[in-house]
Amino acid sequence: MRMKTFPQGGVHPPENKISAEAPIQVLDRPSRVQIHLGQHLGAPAVPLVQKGDRVRVGTRIGEGKSFISAHVHSSVSGTVVKIDDVLDASGYRRPAVVIDVEGDEWEESIDRSPELVREIKLDAHAIVERIKDAGVVGLGGACFPTHVKYMFPEGKQADTVIINAVECEPYLTSDHRLMLERADEILVGAQILMKASGVNRVIIGIEANKPDAIELMARKARSVNGIEVAPLKVQYPQGAEKQLIKALLNREVPSGKLPLDVGCVVNNVGTALAVYEAVQKNKPLVERVVTFTGRHLERSGNFMVRLGVPVSAMAARLELNISEDTAKVISGGPMMGKAIAGLEIPVTKGTSGIVLLEAGAAQRLTVQNCIRCGRCVTACPMGLEPWRLEKLAQLDRFEECEAAGAADCIECGSCSYTCPSARPLLDYIRHGKANVMRMRAERRQK
Amino acid sequence: MSRNLVISLSPHEKGDESVQKIMWGVVIALAPALLSSIYYFGWNALRVVVLGMVFCMGTEYLVQTFMMKQKSTALDGSAAVTGLLLAFNVPAAIPWWQLLVGSVVAVGIAKLAFGGLGKNPFNPALVGRAFMLASFPVHMTTWPKPLENVWSFGVDAVTAATPLGKLSEGGVAALPNLGSLDFYKDLLLGRVGGCIGETAALAILLGGIYMLYRKIITWHIPVVYLASLAATTGVFWLLDPGKYADPLFHVLAGGAMLGAWFMATDMVTSPMTARGQIIFAVGGGVICGLIRLFGAYPEGCSYSILIMNAFVPLIDRAFPPRRFGREVTHG
Numbered sequence: 001m002r003m004k005t006f007p008q009g010g011v012h013p014p015e016n017k018i019s020a021e022a023p024i025q026v027l028d029r030p031s032r033v034q035i036h037l038g039q040h041l042g043a044p045a046v047p048l049v050q051k052g053d054r055v056r057v058g059t060r061i062g063e064g065k066s067f068i069s070a071h072v073h074s075s076v077s078g079t080v081v082k083i084d085d086v087l088d089a090s091g092y093r094r095p096a097v098v099i100d101v102e103g104d105e106w107e108e109s110i111d112r113s114p115e116l117v118r119e120i121k122l123d124a125h126a127i128v129e130r131i132k133d134a135g136v137v138g139l140g141g142a143c144f145p146t147h148v149k150y151m152f153p154e155g156k157q158a159d160t161v162i163i164n165a166v167e168c169e170p171y172l173t174s175d176h177r178l179m180l181e182r183a184d185e186i187l188v189g190a191q192i193l194m195k196a197s198g199v200n201r202v203i204i205g206i207e208a209n210k211p212d213a214i215e216l217m218a219r220k221a222r223s224v225n226g227i228e229v230a231p232l233k234v235q236y237p238q239g240a241e242k243q244l245i246k247a248l249l250n251r252e253v254p255s256g257k258l259p260l261d262v263g264c265v266v267n268n269v270g271t272a273l274a275v276y277e278a279v280q281k282n283k284p285l286v287e288r289v290v291t292f293t294g295r296h297l298e299r300s301g302n303f304m305v306r307l308g309v310p311v312s313a314m315a316a317r318l319e320l321n322i323s324e325d326t327a328k329v330i331s332g333g334p335m336m337g338k339a340i341a342g343l344e345i346p347v348t349k350g351t352s353g354i355v356l357l358e359a360g361a362a363q364r365l366t367v368q369n370c371i372r373c374g375r376c377v378t379a380c381p382m383g384l385e386p387w388r389l390e391k392l393a394q395l396d397r398f399e400e401c402e403a404a405g406a407a408d409c410i411e412c413g414s415c416s417y418t419c420p421s422a423r424p425l426l427d428y429i430r431h432g433k434a435n436v437m438r439m440r441a442e443r444r445q446k
Numbered sequence: 447m448s449r450n451l452v453i454s455l456s457p458h459e460k461g462d463e464s465v466q467k468i469m470w471g472v473v474i475a476l477a478p479a480l481l482s483s484i485y486y487f488g489w490n491a492l493r494v495v496v497l498g499m500v501f502c503m504g505t506e507y508l509v510q511t512f513m514m515k516q517k518s519t520a521l522d523g524s525a526a527v528t529g530l531l532l533a534f535n536v537p538a539a540i541p542w543w544q545l546l547v548g549s550v551v552a553v554g555i556a557k558l559a560f561g562g563l564g565k566n567p568f569n570p571a572l573v574g575r576a577f578m579l580a581s582f583p584v585h586m587t588t589w590p591k592p593l594e595n596v597w598s599f600g601v602d603a604v605t606a607a608t609p610l611g612k613l614s615e616g617g618v619a620a621l622p623n624l625g626s627l628d629f630y631k632d633l634l635l636g637r638v639g640g641c642i643g644e645t646a647a648l649a650i651l652l653g654g655i656y657m658l659y660r661k662i663i664t665w666h667i668p669v670v671y672l673a674s675l676a677a678t679t680g681v682f683w684l685l686d687p688g689k690y691a692d693p694l695f696h697v698l699a700g701g702a703m704l705g706a707w708f709m710a711t712d713m714v715t716s717p718m719t720a721r722g723q724i725i726f727a728v729g730g731g732v733i734c735g736l737i738r739l740f741g742a743y744p745e746g747c748s749y750s751i752l753i754m755n756a757f758v759p760l761i762d763r764a765f766p767p768r769r770f771g772r773e774v775t776h777g
Contacts, residue, residue: 008770013459091453170459242770255771328452334459341451355458362452368465368522369564374718375463383769385718405769413457420463421564427455 005233006243009381011414019300020173033308034086036096039348040137042068053080058107070145071135075286075306077105089331089338117280127196134278140268143350163204165269166239169333172353174289177302179213189276202227237412294356312343327362330355365422376415386415386425393432401432469523475653482646486592487538491642498533501549531571534643548574568755589639606639610700614744633698644704654707663711666723671706674731705747715755722765730754
């Protein structure tokens with residue numbers, strides 16, 4: 001069978017899925033957590049607790065008040081020590097609730113039994129409310145509040161929900177492990193999303209480098225109406241929303257529009273599990289699976305981690321002595337993740353993995369002249385000309401950046417990855433894109 | 447963990463392609479043609495190739511170090527490719543000082559004066575060759591006969607006209623073997639007069655296939671260039687086979703193979719998108735055919751590529767890649 005994929009652009013970096021065989025381990029409770037109030041796209045949550053307050057697992061400690069925002073819940077039981085500015089993956093200090101852990105008491109409304117609840121009792125509206133209450137956001141990395149995706153504007157309708165289990169980033173294996181270990185819950189989660197959006201078709205897209213997950217999900221999905229599993233040819237950035245929709249349905253999201261404009265809602269597979277827990281178990285999003293890996297490490301693994309736990313806890317659990325060889329630490333995958341300043345950064349809803357790079361791989365190469373080889377043009381999944389955008393952005397010619405489509409850039413990094421001259425193409429395109437966005441905002445104000 | 451972690455923007459992963467790998471890959475791809483040229487033209491071929499590479503890399507080093515006052519990129523492979531290709535485009539008996547002039551023009555003027563690697567609008571080796579052809583017309587068109595006096599250094603070797611030269615001088619009648627299998631075999635293997643690297647069509651093809659395999663080039667430019675040359679010459683051949691040579695002859699003879707595979711595919715001076723490359727190659731093939739059929743020169747390959755080089759910026763503008771989400775109807 002010829003596998004589907006997106007037709008334009010893309011690269012195939014070494015997959016390095018080192019931790020694919022490592023079962024998800026539950027990480028021990030730490031003595032202290034730091035839970036950021038802004039773990040999602042949109043306005044940060046407003047704190048609901050203050051110093052000295054006692055909280056339990058699942059207690060809401062931050063409220064998302066704007067339309068695009070999300071609630072934040074405590075991942076531990078204990079006492080609030082302070083609300084402080086704590087370094088996050090972006091490199092900035094942002095407000096976080098610091099909690100000293102005492103015991104492990106959960107909110108009583110949460111169903112902690114292991115039984116699978118298949119029957120979906122709530123109606124679409126109540127489902128979306130439950131998702132909102134539980135603070136569920138997209139767990140693929142972008143952290144867009146999930147409930148907002150299901151509040152369709154007047155006149156818009158979806159016909160397909162896509163579950164994104166592509167995991168096209170090298171190294172990361174958290175989604176892969178989740179499918180192997182929590183398939184039944186994910187499928188119920190998919191059905192919930194089906195009901196929430198009023199569609200009767202769900203497609204789960206999985207890349208071919210996870211044959212065991214494809215086999216398992218396909219077998220289990222056979223007994224569920226409307227859910228199909230689609231194997232995809234391995235190609236980066238297939239997990240990008242627009243590329244995934246194109247690959248699965250051959251629909252093209254118009255420039256500046258959303259998946260809903262072509263009748264789709266896309267959710268990460270981890271999000272489907274979080275939706276299941278939120279709706280069927282009344283459990284807010286307080287933990288997620290994180291891959292901790294690196295080519296030069298003796299061991300790597302996948303962990304169920306409470307939000308706010310420092311990244312270093314995983315290294316400790318793996319009994320790793322992180323030596324001088326480690327020269328870069330990435331939150332997320334190596335293609336789109338953020339380089340972080342140390343292992344003390346707390347895990348947030350968007351931490352899909354922590355990838356450590358050794359000295360040789362951490363440094364950028366010497367930049368050489370563009371030889372006009374056109375590899376960046378061939379690699380760009382959005383059909384842009386990265387070399388031209390780079391030049392225009394360097395010259396601060398932002399009007400021309402806009403005309404050349406800088407705003408369409410999904411920042412997948414395929415151009416920089418493929419450039420034989422090691423040019424920092426995406427760095428400059430980001431500069432151009434940011435200024436195009438600024439110009440557009442100014443135009444709207446006028 | 448090292449105390450100072452590297453912080454940089456994504457992507458943190460880098461593909462293993464580099465300018466050096468690409469350029470030296472081209473050099474490797476030229477090896478079969480080099481070996482066959484040494485077989486046919488002997489020491490002289492080796493002499494010209496070594497001198498061409500030394501002169502071009504030397505020019506790059508000297509100009510960058512002493513005039514541009516910057517770190518030299520003489521070893522990045524691109525000057526080596528230019529030197530090799532320039533050498534391939536001259537007769538084996540060329541005097542060394544003429545080659546030196548050609549090398550200085552190719553690297554010093556056609557490449558470095560425009561800003562160095564990647565900045566030159568015209569293929570440097572072809573500019574060097576065009577300069578040499580205009581300046582030293584006699585030496586540039588005196589072709590040693592293959593397999594004669596292979597191991598002597600003299601410039602007074604037995605000479606042979608190129609097949610295209612004969613055609614231009616005496617028409618189809620000057621090529622009595624045209625149409626015979628042996629004749630095409632000679633063209634394929636390179637048993638004809640010509641520039642040292644252009645005669646062995648088969649060896650060039652081998653190198654071209656290597657570049658396709660290594661993904662240094664795509665098929666678009668060489669295949670379309672040769673197809674359009676064959677189409678242009680084929681039309682006239684069909685109209686009057688008694689007056690015009692057949693398209694297969696035109697594809698195999700002269701510099702068409704070397705030009706299509708190694709000169710037109712120079713990434714610096716060719717368009718970036720597949721669509722643009724096809725337009726570029728169609729234009730090149732047609733111009734080459736027209737010069738050969740009706741021009742004053744017997745051979746038009748170099749000029750066809752140089753002319754199309756000039757159109758590259760326009761082609762890049764006119765044939766951008768297909769933008770995702772731009773050409774769909776909304777709703």
